Amino acid sequence: VGGTAPLGAIDFGGTKTAVALVDAQGRVLRRLRLDTPARPTPEQAVEHLGRAWEALVADVPAADRPVRVGLTVPGPADAGAGIVRRAFDWGWRDVPLGALLARRLGLPVRLDNDVNACCLAEMRFGVAAGVRDFVWLQLSTGVGGAIVCGGQLHPGAAGLAGEVGHMVLEEGGPPCACGHRGCLEALVSGPAIARRYAEACAGGATPPPAGGDAQGVFRAAQAGDTRAAAVLDGVARDLGRAVAFVANLLDPELVVLGGGVMESLHPWLPAIRRAALERMLEADHRRLRLERSGVGYDAALLGAALLAEG
Amino acid sequence: VGGTAPLGAIDFGGTKTAVALVDAQGRVLRRLRLDTPARPTPEQAVEHLGRAWEALVADVPAADRPVRVGLTVPGPADAGAGIVRRAFDWGWRDVPLGALLARRLGLPVRLDNDVNACCLAEMRFGVAAGVRDFVWLQLSTGVGGAIVCGGQLHPGAAGLAGEVGHMVLEEGGPPCACGHRGCLEALVSGPAIARRYAEACAGGATPPPAGGDAQGVFRAAQAGDTRAAAVLDGVARDLGRAVAFVANLLDPELVVLGGGVMESLHPWLPAIRRAALERMLEADHRRLRLERSGVGYDAALLGAALLAEG
Numbered sequence: 001v002g003g004t005a006p007l008g009a010i011d012f013g014g015t016k017t018a019v020a021l022v023d024a025q026g027r028v029l030r031r032l033r034l035d036t037p038a039r040p041t042p043e044q045a046v047e048h049l050g051r052a053w054e055a056l057v058a059d060v061p062a063a064d065r066p067v068r069v070g071l072t073v074p075g076p077a078d079a080g081a082g083i084v085r086r087a088f089d090w091g092w093r094d095v096p097l098g099a100l101l102a103r104r105l106g107l108p109v110r111l112d113n114d115v116n117a118c119c120l121a122e123m124r125f126g127v128a129a130g131v132r133d134f135v136w137l138q139l140s141t142g143v144g145g146a147i148v149c150g151g152q153l154h155p156g157a158a159g160l161a162g163e164v165g166h167m168v169l170e171e172g173g174p175p176c177a178c179g180h181r182g183c184l185e186a187l188v189s190g191p192a193i194a195r196r197y198a199e200a201c202a203g204g205a206t207p208p209p210a211g212g213d214a215q216g217v218f219r220a221a222q223a224g225d226t227r228a229a230a231v232l233d234g235v236a237r238d239l240g241r242a243v244a245f246v247a248n249l250l251d252p253e254l255v256v257l258g259g260g261v262m263e264s265l266h267p268w269l270p271a272i273r274r275a276a277l278e279r280m281l282e283a284d285h286r287r288l289r290l291e292r293s294g295v296g297y298d299a300a301l302l303g304a305a306l307l308a309e310g
Numbered sequence: 311v312g313g314t315a316p317l318g319a320i321d322f323g324g325t326k327t328a329v330a331l332v333d334a335q336g337r338v339l340r341r342l343r344l345d346t347p348a349r350p351t352p353e354q355a356v357e358h359l360g361r362a363w364e365a366l367v368a369d370v371p372a373a374d375r376p377v378r379v380g381l382t383v384p385g386p387a388d389a390g391a392g393i394v395r396r397a398f399d400w401g402w403r404d405v406p407l408g409a410l411l412a413r414r415l416g417l418p419v420r421l422d423n424d425v426n427a428c429c430l431a432e433m434r435f436g437v438a439a440g441v442r443d444f445v446w447l448q449l450s451t452g453v454g455g456a457i458v459c460g461g462q463l464h465p466g467a468a469g470l471a472g473e474v475g476h477m478v479l480e481e482g483g484p485p486c487a488c489g490h491r492g493c494l495e496a497l498v499s500g501p502a503i504a505r506r507y508a509e510a511c512a513g514g515a516t517p518p519p520a521g522g523d524a525q526g527v528f529r530a531a532q533a534g535d536t537r538a539a540a541v542l543d544g545v546a547r548d549l550g551r552a553v554a555f556v557a558n559l560l561d562p563e564l565v566v567l568g569g570g571v572m573e574s575l576h577p578w579l580p581a582i583r584r585a586a587l588e589r590m591l592e593a594d595h596r597r598l599r600l601e602r603s604g605v606g607y608d609a610a611l612l613g614a615a616l617l618a619e620g
Contacts, residue, residue, distance in 0.1 A: 156561020
């Protein structure tokens, strides 16, 4: 029992929620994708996730249902205690979501923050398989990271390791959600890319496409817009500088670049590498591999499934 | 035999060499301190270290002499192979100093770079005893560091982890020995402190004391020189910003500040802490301890002794 049952996975994101059954090889057997309610209370979150789960498993025979559920959350978490320490956009602090959802589902729930879960998925199913020392950097709406040291995820003393997004790269630069200025996140996240492009277009003859998000900037660059290409070159340089610092400090075997922004930014990998090597100490002695995520968009969901393992 | 013999320790520094016998409790039983020859070749280095060692043990009965020697070197090293990868000031590259000195002494020699050795000494005899995850930062002529993860020194994929000194804190800032500008080392090392003070005094009514080194700046601050105090406040702020980034990334239990500059800068620890907390994410959740080294000036020598352990 349980050995052949699929793993239950819930990726509870800031804007989207995915629930899925996943097999031990990382194949998604079935999935549902829903909008996350705006600014849910913990009670609303439990009800939302409970209904999504019930819809997923409604026509699965009881014997074939998961015996445990893994859950990713969009903020720092105490994985051992099943507590969401913070969900910034929701105003949450120290919510015991693991226990609350377990009661609702009648199943054990193990949770961790989404970035750590993505990193676990990369270790099992992606380009970091078998790598003992690596760093996972995630570029999406925010910029986060996770560190694997000696084959183990390094949680940090307070479970808060991996915050690479708030390295200040540009003193007095653009404001960041954290309250400082010029953080990596304020320079290379999806919203930052959109902002840089809008600034590059301001006052120009051709205005940027309306309602531009980062995807719009990538489309513009592909269509030959030199301002968009210049913005993305700058993003690659900034990201390379951040990679260099992480590499100087940790000398990892591998740095994996994941998250939604990287799914579009990957043609800039050689430029990111050049910018990193320029700033790395003893670059010729280091064996740094810099690679795009091998698990891509499903990273968090696969990571959630791994949390559900025995 | 060997169980009660003292440990042999050689701290082969850029300007000074120390050789010592150390007991298992970290007490220095006897020591000699010499100038390191200017820009030694490997052969000159072996002869220099061999003579220093012979002078140290000359009147020690053969039965009471160490059975193994630990050696620290001022640059990146491959500890396993006993090779000095680089000694920048000497123009060395890939020198098998461990084997060369072992042949000269007729004893096994284990080497590592001085920063790693200091970190080992801090773990055994200093404020990091019993701490599983911490970062050692060393401020002296250069700025280096070492990372302990899960109770083990984290060497990195190429043995080059811990290079915290070349985080760029000030784009276009003062030139650094590494070829870039505005690195932490170019802002808070001993020579950087002297340079900042000279700049602060340039054009002023009172010139700075001649031939000023960092110690002169500390003396001036103690004597009430407000320019010196302002420079050291700035150094503390820059160091705090670097501590914040390391803490955001690794979430260590402890950051230890060591090296010769810290032996004078320690009254600025509260200022360093304030600057770090200002830049740390979720500072209220983190349990960061920030402490001055407990092994002080003897860190490298005690670390060398630990390399000589069985």
